[in-house]
Amino acid sequence: MINEVLLKDAIAQASHIRTGSITAAELVECSVEAIEKINPTINAVINPLYDRARRKLKELNKNAPFYGVPILLKDGIACVKGETFSNGSNMLKSYVAEYDSELVKRLETAGFIIIGKTNMPEFGLLPTTEPQAFGPTKNPWNLSKTPGGSSGGSAAAVAARLVAVAHGNDGGGSIRIPSSCCGLFGLKPSRGRIPLAPLSSLVGGLVEEHVLTRSVRDSAAILDLLSVDDPYSFYKAPFFGGSYADRIDEEPKQLHIGYSLTSPFGSPIAQDCRDAVMKTVDMCHSLGHKVEQKDLDVPFSGKELGTLFNVLWSVGATTALAIFENKTGQLPPSQLVEPLSLALYKEAKKITGPQYEFTLQKMHKIARAIQEFCGQFDIWINSSLAQAPVDLGLMNQNVDQPMKPFEIASEFAPMTALFNVSGQPAASVPVYWNDQGLPIGVQLAAKNGDELRILQLSRQLEKLVNWEKKIPSLLDS
Numbered sequence: 001m002i003n004e005v006l007l008k009d010a011i012a013q014a015s016h017i018r019t020g021s022i023t024a025a026e027l028v029e030c031s032v033e034a035i036e037k038i039n040p041t042i043n044a045v046i047n048p049l050y051d052r053a054r055r056k057l058k059e060l061n062k063n064a065p066f067y068g069v070p071i072l073l074k075d076g077i078a079c080v081k082g083e084t085f086s087n088g089s090n091m092l093k094s095y096v097a098e099y100d101s102e103l104v105k106r107l108e109t110a111g112f113i114i115i116g117k118t119n120m121p122e123f124g125l126l127p128t129t130e131p132q133a134f135g136p137t138k139n140p141w142n143l144s145k146t147p148g149g150s151s152g153g154s155a156a157a158v159a160a161r162l163v164a165v166a167h168g169n170d171g172g173g174s175i176r177i178p179s180s181c182c183g184l185f186g187l188k189p190s191r192g193r194i195p196l197a198p199l200s201s202l203v204g205g206l207v208e209e210h211v212l213t214r215s216v217r218d219s220a221a222i223l224d225l226l227s228v229d230d231p232y233s234f235y236k237a238p239f240f241g242g243s244y245a246d247r248i249d250e251e252p253k254q255l256h257i258g259y260s261l262t263s264p265f266g267s268p269i270a271q272d273c274r275d276a277v278m279k280t281v282d283m284c285h286s287l288g289h290k291v292e293q294k295d296l297d298v299p300f301s302g303k304e305l306g307t308l309f310n311v312l313w314s315v316g317a318t319t320a321l322a323i324f325e326n327k328t329g330q331l332p333p334s335q336l337v338e339p340l341s342l343a344l345y346k347e348a349k350k351i352t353g354p355q356y357e358f359t360l361q362k363m364h365k366i367a368r369a370i371q372e373f374c375g376q377f378d379i380w381i382n383s384s385l386a387q388a389p390v391d392l393g394l395m396n397q398n399v400d401q402p403m404k405p406f407e408i409a410s411e412f413a414p415m416t417a418l419f420n421v422s423g424q425p426a427a428s429v430p431v432y433w434n435d436q437g438l439p440i441g442v443q444l445a446a447k448n449g450d451e452l453r454i455l456q457l458s459r460q461l462e463k464l465v466n467w468e469k470k471i472p473s474l475l476d477s
Helices: 010-019 024-042 049-058 102-109 152-158 175-184 216-226 271-286 302-316 321-330 341-349 353-374 404-412 417-422 451-463
Strands: 043-048 070-074 112-117 165-170 186-187 208-213 256-259 290-292 379-383 425-435 437-446
Touching: 010 024, 010 216, 024 043, 024 049, 024 070, 024 112, 024 186, 049 112, 049 271, 070 152, 102 112, 102 216, 102 437, 112 152, 152 165, 152 208, 152 321, 165 186, 175 186, 175 208, 175 353, 175 425, 175 437, 186 216, 186 290, 186 341, 216 321, 216 451, 256 271, 271 290, 271 379, 271 451, 302 341, 302 353, 302 417, 321 379, 353 417, 379 451, 425 451
Parallel strands: 070 112, 070 165, 256 290, 256 379
Antiparallel strands: 043 112, 165 208, 186 208, 186 425, 379 437, 425 437
């Protein structure tokens, strides 16, 4: 059994340090010990940074709100100067970052201690975490199942109580998918809410940064820390002048909530995922909210959205391959990149500048349609995924059918990318565990810029479900 302090959320851990019931150094060592004990089983942490963490304990501000609280960083997008940055690929295994991302600076200014980096699929392309470079990450709730992706290593680590919170990013569901698979709360903020600095945008504006947590209040508090204005960002989220953490316990007025039990693109939704939605609907009724069934009604097809998404992803997510080819004059060899990555890069090379610009324009047109539909409600609810966590190996890659994993992925996670396209905030909330003991999340989406509404309703649901008390049996061994 791991130290009981690791069972608590980051706010509680910080409080223990401030009151002296545990020192920051002791808490970091508790997390290190948990990683050393549990990580060989789940393979969530691929690059421990223990020595750096111990050094930072001596350097960071001891009065910072989260001083001494351990955190893990996903090995994609956010960089730590002087440390390797692989993006899940053999091609980048030896690449050393030349700068600290703004997100890293802000986390450390708040006192968080980065103790390692977590596993992810190559270039964040799939909703499962099984890169050839580092091997599969296993779901702590069932070691034969996926933890989701692309922030799967972070999700598995938080679910296994190695840390209370871990960094993630989300370009098509990469925070919400693993949160659903691992029984966590995962919020994708509005487009432009958290700066990507020193980058100004990624994958046409689809990607947002944030964290995966067990408590709603941790997510809200860290959103306060990371939400800053960046004059060089391509996108700006609607202004929010208050503190999310200070307001999550305010009882919202009666909310007008819509919900759907179907995929907007016709793919089947498993019964346990539908049951999760209906449980949420019942809880919303009990909280006094007005709830009505309303399927997504927009003037575009699933095929159109899939084509648009594939164009943006194939160009935006395979930039590293373009850099390799520009430097060497040849494609990366197959032992350095996976078949899907190479296939997407080859497709990206066929896309012209005007085609890409047209795709961006279409994305914004579709975004307006999704936002207009959701504007009828304070919150719109559907299942985060179409299935419970699937078996590891289902999305294995091969040279003969390199795009096959994408097809499987679209059946597994057909709903999350909607809100990357629209830029709206959306969260996966862990309200349900099926008969096999697997967590199933429900997705809450709100109007652009209205993270507070999601956080407040999620907080109400959290009090009813008390999901933090649910712990994988893995931790009993």
